[in-house]
Structures are given as structure tokens and as C-alpha cells.
């Protein structure tokens with residue numbers, strides 16, 4: 360059986376850090392990445408009978424991505440699909456074959472003996488219920504992020520996972536991303552010294568990025584199972600936008616924080632091994648997309664990560680802005696006492712400081728010239744004695760930057776699926792990179808940011824016990 364640590368070590372063997380002037384093209388020509396879209400190695404099926412049968416629950420946008428992704432992993436097959444919009448079941452058969460079992464009721468997928476694992480790709484307000492039902496039905500579960508819609512739903516998912524003994528992976532693919540795992544190695548090796556702060560943002564540039572997804576022409580409401588869609592959300596008459604653009608409404612979605620902070624926090628927790636912040640404060644506004652939505656389109660949060668045996672205390676700031684023209688980029692910057700790592704989606708650049716900033720004494724903005732001449736000369740004499748001449752500089756001298764890039768076509772979602780399939784195949788839930796506890800620890804600070812923005816106060820969170828702390 361392969362432990363999670365061995366598995367991650369295996370990753371180390373398949374990637375290479377592109378240092379100095381080495382380019383990705385050079386590396387590829389040496390065969391490091393040739394033709395690859397993933398960097399992890401799938402465990403081979405033992406026989407034809409060792410096929411993992413998949414049920415897809417939610418055949419919307421990510422359902423298609425996730426299913427097509429897992430089907431690239433050898434020894435997987437789709438057998439059943441559930442969705443609440445009839446034309447999406449028609450489409451499922453068009454894409455994955457007429458033999459597919461399709462239904463509007465996900466419980467019929469869970470009841471099937473031939474389904475080994477399910478991909479849960481439904482709106483956020485259904486994640487906890489379907490995950491728990493699937494684990495109780497003895498299925499391995501890949502549940503899309505955020506793991507829960509509300510923080511207090513997390514414990515039941517964790518309990519169901521523990522009781523089941525099944526593999527449970529939350530779908531924040533940054534937990535298995537090559538760029539994140541390579542940055543983690545650099546961080547753990549102490550290459551940037553002690554962490555002092557982390558800044559992240561993820562912005563969008565266009566209407567699709569702001570969740571204005573295409574709605575079907577000539578929509579027939581009879582094709583939508585509206586009552587089932589609402590689930591535990593407040594009852595209301597059918598409204599197409601709420602069904603097809605559910606992220607815009609907090610009854611079903613978790614806003615920009617639940618949708619996107621979760622990715623950034625997953626990356627941060629993967630790199631640092633942090634369990635989460637203790638205090639969360641956020642501002643939320645709806646400034647740009649005044650289209651009837653009730654979710655903020657701009658959230659900025661600051662969080663306070665406590666000192667642990669793994670990390671010093673550090674400040675975390677994060678922002679998501681959906682305003683068109685806001686940037687369309689994802690960025691994480693870890694600032695340490697000896698260097699900085701700047702991480703994008705599939706790459707990073709690390710700059711190490713050769714030495715700390717030395718005082719400057721000739722010209723410029725420094726106090727030395729304000730002292731009498733004799734005092735200045737004495738300062739310089741002492742300083743020259745203490746430091747070698749080449750250290751007299753105000754400028755921070757960097758060592759050459761270290762850059763890491765994934766190969767063209769690299770898909771971290773595929774690596775995340777390989778982790779899921781390998782854990783099922785090895786029958787070892789500990790090989791997972793984002794289990795239910797990790798999932799809650801990534802979701803909770805994001806959901807707490809929504810709470811803070813709404814309530815206009817600081818939210819206190821115990822990241823170890825995974826509990827909100829009430830203050831009077």
C-alpha cells in the first residue's frame with residue numbers, strides 16, 4: 360500500500376524545477392514532460408475487472424469537465440448520470456453513450472450496485488446532503504468545492520466520511536497541483552525563511568467569469584425539477600436565473616468567497632500545512648453586476664493565521680473582484696524573511712534575498728547626514744569594520760530567480776483525479792490530498808468572510824477544533 364507521503368515523493372520524481380536560464384522547451388526536449396497533461400502517475404488497474412465505475416451527480420459545466428477528466432485515468436468507466444434538467448440528461452447520452460443510466464433522482468445512482476464512486480458536481484447547497492448519502496451508500500466520493508454551503512454542515516460530512524472508511528476527495532484541485540506542491544517543497548526547505556505574510560487575489564475579466572452562464576433558448580420549465588433543486592433552500596416559484604445562474608444567489612451558492620477564496624486557501628494550506636486562521640474580517644460589495652443577484656461581486660478579506668509548530672504567525676489578505684476589467688488573474692505571494700514566492704495557476708517564481716537590506720550612508724533618504732561630521736565618520740568607521748565592503752548597499756541583491764512552469768496542456772484537475780483514483784485503487788483514503796477535514800478548513804474561512812462582510816464584524820474561528828467562536 361502506498362502512503363500519502365510516498366505518493367507525494369513520487370511526484371517529486373516526475374517534476375523538475377526550471378532554474379536559471381533553463382526553459383520549459385529545453386526541459387521538454389529532454390523528455391521531462393513530453394506530451395504529458397498530468398504529472399502524477401496513475402496506478403495501473405490490476406485487471407479488466409479492476410474498473411472503477413463512476414456515477415456523475417450534476418451534469419452541468421464542471422460535471423462535464425470532471426467526468427471527462429476522470430475518464431482519462433486508465434480503468435475508469437461512467438455508468439450513471441443524475442441531473443435535474445432533462446436536456447442535460449439527453450446531452451449526457453450524446454456524450455457518454457446511450458447505455459448510460461440517467462435519472463433526475465441522485466438516490467437512484469447511489470442505489471446502483473455497479474457504481475463504485477460518485478462525482479458530486481451540483482450547486483453548493485446540495486454538497487453536504489449528497490456527500491453524506493453517498494458515503495452512507497458505500498460510495499467513494501469526489502465532491503466539488505466548497506465542501507459545504509454553511510460552516511455548521513461540515514461536521515456531519517466529516518463524521519460520515521470517518522464512519523464510511525471510503526475515499527473522500529474535495530474538488531479543489533490546487534491540493535494536487537504541481538506548481539503548489541513544488542512551491543511547498545521550497546517553503547518546507549526554508550528557502551524563503553520565516554513566513555511573514557501571504558497575499559492572494561483572483562479576479563475575473565468578463566461576464567462568464569462573473570457567472571453569467573448561457574441559459575437555454577425556449578426553456579420549458581417542465582424540463583426542470585425545480586422543487587428538488589430548491590432542496591433545503593427557501594421555497595419560491597420557478598425562476599430560470601436562479602436555476603442556471605445559481606452562484607448569483609446566496610440561497611444556493613457561496614459567493615465569490617466560497618467559489619474562489621476556497622481555491623486560494625486550499626493552495627495556502629497545502630503549501631504551509633496551516634489549518635486555518637483564528638480571526639477573519641471582510642468587506643463585501645455589489646458594485647458592478649447589478650443584475651438582480653444578491654451575492655457580492657467584490658470581497659476583500661484579512662485573516663490572522665496563528666503561530667503553530669509548522670509556521671510562525673502571519674497575516675493573510677485575499678480578494679476576488681468580478682468587475683469586468685478587474686484583471687483576470689490568480690496570484691499568491693508568500694513573503695518570507697529570506698525570500699518571496701509568487702505563484703500563479705500553474706507556475707511560480709521564487710526570489711531569494713542574498714542578504715538583508717544594509718544601511719546606506721552616502722546620499723538619499725537616511726538620517727546619517729543629519730548628524731555632525733565627526734559622528735558620521737565614526738558611524739562609517741564602525742560599520743566598515745563590521746561588514747565587508749561589498750555589503751554597503753541600500754539595494755537588496757537577489758539571487759537569480761528560480762522559476763517553475765508546468766508543461767503546456769498541464770491540467771491540475773487531472774492530477775487531482777489521479778490522486779482520487781489511486782486512493783480508491785490502493786484502498787487507502789489517506790492518499791487523498793483534500794479530505795473532509797481539509798475541505799472544511801478551506802471552506803470555513805471563506806464562508807466566515809461572507810459572514811463578516813454581512814454582519815460587519817470580526818469572525819473568530821478555532822481552526823483546530825473547526826468551530827466558530829462566539830464572542831460577547
Ligand SMILES: NC(=O)c1ccc[n+]([C@@H]2O[C@H](COP(=O)([O-])OP(=O)(O)OC[C@H]3O[C@@H](n4cnc5c(N)ncnc54)[C@H](O)[C@@H]3O)[C@@H](O)[C@H]2O)c1
Pocket residue numbers: 416417418419420421422441442443444447463465480481482483485503504505530531532587588602603605618
Ligand atoms: N474545482 C473547480 O475548479 C470548480 C469549477 C467550477 C465549478 N465548481 C463547483 O462545481 C459545482 C457545480 O458548478 P457548475 O458550474 O458545474 O454548475 P452548473 O449549474 O453548470 O451545474 C450544476 C448541475 O447540477 C444539477 N443539479 C442541481 N441540483 C441537483 C441535484 N440535487 N441532483 C442532481 N443534479 C442537480 C443542475 O441541474 C446542473 O446541471 C459547484 O459547487 C462549483 O463550486 C468547481
